Amino acid sequence: MGRKRMEEQWWRGELAADIHRTLRMKELNLPLYKAHSPQIGMRRYFIDLLTILSSRCNLCPTARHLAVYLLDLFMDRYDITVKQLYVTSFACLLLASKFEEKEDKVPKLEHLNNLAYMCNVNVVLSKKDLLRMEMLLLENFNWNLCIPTAAHYIDYYLYASVGENDLHNGWPITSLTKVKAFMEKYAYYFLDFSVQDHSFLHFRPSLIAAASVCASRICMQISPAWTAQLELLTCYSWEHLAQCIEMMLIYYENDIKEASNIKKEVTMQHQQQEVMENLRHEATTQVLLQQSSYHPLVQRSASLFQFQSPVQDLCSAYRDSLQAHRPSTLLAGSADSSLHSYVALQASLQPSAQTLHVQMPVAMQVALGTEPSHCISVAYGSSYFSSCCSHPAGCFDG
The missing domain is CATH 1.10.472.10 (Cyclin-like)
Structure with missing residues (x-):
């Protein structure tokens, strides 16, 4: 039952009534x-x-x-x-x-x-x-x-605390063993209450023990609250116990309220922690998935124009140099050969610059090659370094 019992259970023996009578005389x-x-x-x-x-x-x-x-x-x-x-x-x-x-x-x-x-x-x-x-x-x-203290009487009173004729919530008790087990826990619960407040020292120890049993019956909704058998055993009527029982039940209600308040505070703390974790998760998700400020389609055109201009200048300079140094006695074949070389060079250079406006894959390669690569933030585990910094990883790193 979670507590140490005396090896010799005098309350079950033949001398139980005599021992009880002696204790009652001593407490006077x-x-x-x-x-x-x-x-x-x-x-x-x-x-x-x-x-x-x-x-x-x-x-x-x-x-x-x-x-x-x-x-x-x-x-x-x-x-x-x-x-x-x-x-x-x-x-x-x-x-x-x-x-x-x-x-x-x-x-x-x-x-x-x-x-x-x-x-x-x-x-x-x-x-x-x-x-x-x-x-x-x-x-x-x-x-x-x-x-004698209240603990000296409690086992003697608990032995007769529940009878076969008692009712639980208006119905007959099906298992006296289970009810007595709960009754014992309740009785010692009230008995421990009695030592916490010195006001209970104005009552006799036997009365405190009897009131603990009666308060337990009330909390367990066992009727009647006080039986003739218990009154005969303890020598206390309901009128004798009423004041002490009232004090115990007040302490019991306050204890339940305090436990309920503590439970509510713990529940509120858990809820606040869950809300903060959700907000932190949403903020992290927004940081990871926010739209990048880099617009490749807008910057690509400027890059292509910058790339195309040197190519056109190179072609024009090469053409001018051929026309300036071409001798008049050149054979038709040589002229055709030089012109063929110029046409070949222009054909090899200009289409790449011209098709950059049309062919998207090539344009993307040029843009990525000339612009700094943007990276995706990678979070390791469930936290970030320094709570706000993320570890960068290359976009196309192998």
């Missing part, structure tokens, strides 16, 4: 809690610290609740410095574990110091300081640690 002699501690504002912190330490040490619930109760009573009587409060908390945990657990379950000093370091507690415990504090605590409680 418990000292009155006045809530006069000057460090009462730090109580919640030290209660959480004891809860964490007892959980790490695998202590039973009765040891944890006894340690909390010893700390509450001691703080209520004395003005203790913050540093001494740490030593007092560890000493209360040790005494409670020695009283409720077997010897092999009692935490060792080295283990406690390691846990204190993990909990960011800037206190190194020594054996001498712990022994001195343990002696002071035992003297303060007259060497009597047989102090």
Whole structure:
């Protein structure tokens, strides 16, 4: 069930009623809690610290609740410095574990110091300081640690928490085992609530345990909320439990609201992250797919004209040179040969320049050869270098 149980389950034995009666008599002699501690504002912190330490040490619930109760009573009587409060908390945990657990379950000093370091507690415990504090605590409680807490009663009440005649949402219960398992979780949930607020110390421990069972039945929608069998077992009627149950249910509703708010905040954060990722993806896509400012068709004409002009000038100069140096005694064949050479040169040069306006593949080759090649941005993985720069790759690189 996720918690340590006592090996001897007295609530199932023949002496259960007698043990319960003895515990009820002892709680009548418990000292009155006045809530006069000057460090009462730090109580919640030290209660959480004891809860964490007892959980790490695998202590039973009765040891944890006894340690909390010893700390509450001691703080209520004395003005203790913050540093001494740490030593007092560890000493209360040790005494409670020695009283409720077997010897092999009692935490060792080295283990406690390691846990204190993990909990960011800037206190190194020594054996001498712990022994001195343990002696002071035992003297303060007259060497009597047989102090009943709500955890001492809860299992006895849970044993009869659900009956065969109970209804769940108006229907008969089909599986008592499953319902009792959920009932136990709810009851310990409310029991842990009771140690977080010192206001519950004004109630008797047995009443807190009974109210935890009744509040669990209400939350699980088990009717009736309080049965005659439970009233006979606990010696508490609905009127006795009403105030304590109301406080527990208020804490329960606040806890649900807080959990719901945390869930909404987490959901909103995830949604904002998704929106930012989508916007970032869209911006990246626009950068990669935006229309290039380079217009090859517009720049190609200027390039071709620049290329065609030198060719025409070369042809004209060659023709003029032939006409200027041609002798009058040239044979007709020589003249024809020279003219043939000129015609051949003009035919070999001019068509290339003239067809550049018509033949698109040739024009594209000339344009790409004379102009700087534009590149496509290539993104490696899902990010860009420096978040804005892309790695260039050649358009037609092999």
